[in-house]
Amino acid sequence: MSPETTKRGLDIFSLKGKSALVTGAAGLIGSEISAAMSAAGANMVLVDQLSADEISSKFAAKSDNSNGPTLAISTDITNPESVESMTTQAAERFGSVDVLVHLAAIDAKFDADAPDGADGRFETFPLDLWKRSIDVNVTGTFNVTQSIARQMLKQKSGNIILTASTYSLVGPNNDLYNSPTGNPMVKPVDYVATKSFIPNYTRYLATHYAKQGIRVNCVTPHGVENDNPEWFKENFAKMSPMGRMSSASELSGPFVFLASDASSYMTGSTLVVDGGWTAW
Numbered sequence: 001m002s003p004e005t006t007k008r009g010l011d012i013f014s015l016k017g018k019s020a021l022v023t024g025a026a027g028l029i030g031s032e033i034s035a036a037m038s039a040a041g042a043n044m045v046l047v048d049q050l051s052a053d054e055i056s057s058k059f060a061a062k063s064d065n066s067n068g069p070t071l072a073i074s075t076d077i078t079n080p081e082s083v084e085s086m087t088t089q090a091a092e093r094f095g096s097v098d099v100l101v102h103l104a105a106i107d108a109k110f111d112a113d114a115p116d117g118a119d120g121r122f123e124t125f126p127l128d129l130w131k132r133s134i135d136v137n138v139t140g141t142f143n144v145t146q147s148i149a150r151q152m153l154k155q156k157s158g159n160i161i162l163t164a165s166t167y168s169l170v171g172p173n174n175d176l177y178n179s180p181t182g183n184p185m186v187k188p189v190d191y192v193a194t195k196s197f198i199p200n201y202t203r204y205l206a207t208h209y210a211k212q213g214i215r216v217n218c219v220t221p222h223g224v225e226n227d228n229p230e231w232f233k234e235n236f237a238k239m240s241p242m243g244r245m246s247s248a249s250e251l252s253g254p255f256v257f258l259a260s261d262a263s264s265y266m267t268g269s270t271l272v273v274d275g276g277w278t279a280w
Helices: 003-011 028-039 052-062 080-094 127-155 189-196 198-212 230-239 248-259
Strands: 019-023 043-048 070-074 099-102 158-163 214-221 270-273
Touching: 019 028, 019 080, 028 043, 028 052, 028 099, 028 248, 043 052, 043 080, 052 070, 070 080, 080 127, 099 127, 099 248, 127 158, 127 189, 127 198, 127 214, 158 198, 158 248, 189 198, 198 214, 214 248, 248 270
Parallel strands: 019 043, 019 099, 043 070, 099 158, 158 214, 214 270
Antiparallel strands: none
16 A cells, blocks of 8 residues: 555545534534544534533533634524524634534424423424424524535535434334333424435435535434433333444544545435434
8 A cells, every 4th residue: 555545544534624613513412523523623613502602611521622723603593694694704714614514403302201291292292393393403404504505605615414313214113202101202293304304405405516516415313312211221222223322422433424535425415323223
């Protein structure tokens, strides 16, 4: 193997010199992805609905921040003006937005005991919660990707990574949500519906911009552990081929891979990281 080939092999996953904007950066997955991309050398733009100070504090808890500068921006992704300000600030600070990782979304947690009237069943699901999820998960995704796409067209290059769900590929098995209390719960329809549009939205953007130097892919995670009750983890283990939930850190590699030149011939793809959940 030649020295040039060896160097290419070592450098192909590097994000050095790239600016990466992560929405939902203060969340469980977002904080891990942001720290991993920073460690890979990226200049980080950290976006969340929290204050800039709170976003920075959460990032500092995950990263020593020694690999590059960061910019924290409080943004309401349902507000086009707020999103446009986000993009402008990022481009002015780093000169470009090379990578977008869009994680910000609403996911109702029904793996704990549901309160009265909140069992998630379709026939009683509140319209206001449906509209809120559409506003954040669908319209918010549109706002962010449209604004960033305009910036990437100016640059004549870019890389967009969206986040789907196994529930955009298969329906929920509601046996997963059976608790020992006997209080019946189901995965709410709003999350399933709003995440289901992501894979085809990814394909739309990928084919739309492929000849303009912009790649678009999505990651499909499932079962990320987040202080879940023991009964839920036991239910999950029985249904998962790998017999366990994932940790947020296990998503770092797939996201860094898609953000890097290692995935340079990938666009319109759905990268499934679900421990085999959708394999049976």
